[in-house]
Amino acid sequence: xxxxxxxxxxxxxxxxxxxxxxxxxxxxxxxxxxxxxxxxxxxxxxxxxxxxxxxxxxxxxxxxxxxxxxxxxxxxxxxxxxxxxxxxxxxxxxxxxxxxxxxxxxxxxxxxxx
Amino acid sequence: xxxxxxxxxxxxxxxxxxxxxxxxxxxxxxxxxxxxxxxxxxxxxxxxxxxxxxxxxxxxxxxxxxxxxxxxxxxxxxxxxxxxxxxxxxxxxxxxxxxxxxxxxxxxxxxxx
Numbered sequence: 001x002x003x004x005x006x007x008x009x010x011x012x013x014x015x016x017x018x019x020x021x022x023x024x025x026x027x028x029x030x031x032x033x034x035x036x037x038x039x040x041x042x043x044x045x046x047x048x049x050x051x052x053x054x055x056x057x058x059x060x061x062x063x064x065x066x067x068x069x070x071x072x073x074x075x076x077x078x079x080x081x082x083x084x085x086x087x088x089x090x091x092x093x094x095x096x097x098x099x100x101x102x103x104x105x106x107x108x109x110x111x112x113x114x
Numbered sequence: 115x116x117x118x119x120x121x122x123x124x125x126x127x128x129x130x131x132x133x134x135x136x137x138x139x140x141x142x143x144x145x146x147x148x149x150x151x152x153x154x155x156x157x158x159x160x161x162x163x164x165x166x167x168x169x170x171x172x173x174x175x176x177x178x179x180x181x182x183x184x185x186x187x188x189x190x191x192x193x194x195x196x197x198x199x200x201x202x203x204x205x206x207x208x209x210x211x212x213x214x215x216x217x218x219x220x221x222x223x224x225x226x227x
């Protein structure tokens with residue numbers, strides 16, 4: 001089955017620094033990757049849609065300059081949280097796939113900003 | 115109109131019992147309705163999904179019931195087991211983009227031995 005890997009699984013960073021999260025499709029090529037955010041005991045909220053070779057499309061209320069998304073290849077998308085603050089602490093989850101074969105979620109990245 | 119409302123927020127069921135989680139939506143453009151299971155610290159995993167051309171879909175112990183006119187759908191977990199204890203999310207999307215999901219609020223299920 002389709003496997004989506006996220007790295008790192010956990011990261012702690014200092015307030016004001018930037019952190020990069022990788023999302024990789026291990027055994028398939030993903031034309032589209034989605035980035036979601038999940039606060040503790042809450043639901044998943046879509047942040048942005050990333051198509052390979054194109055600029056990401058951000059959902060309303062998500063700051064594109066703060067959450068930089070790069071989808072440079074069919075197997076890798078990255079989310080960079082710039083100038084992180086404690087309120088950015090959350091569980092970040094990607095999903096990857098194609099319209100024909102569906103989408104698979106990654107294992108998630110727990111970001112803690114101190 | 116983009117919301118998906120899920121209930122109950124939490125559910126406790128005895129082993130062997132039936133767990134029932136309900137969802138309702140407003141946007142009639144939604145035509146793909148998946149259910150996900152999520153364990154703590156993990157990403158959600160697809161359990162079962164339905165499209166509105168059928169009223170019920172069953173996969174093993176999991177069944178989705180779909181009521182198009184009421185704009186409601188539900189997940190039934192038969193013969194619930196302690197290993198089913200997790201958080202369950204319903205979701206909805208437009209089939210042209212099944213990766214772009216609107217999630218319900220989630221239901222934390224505890225199955226007691």
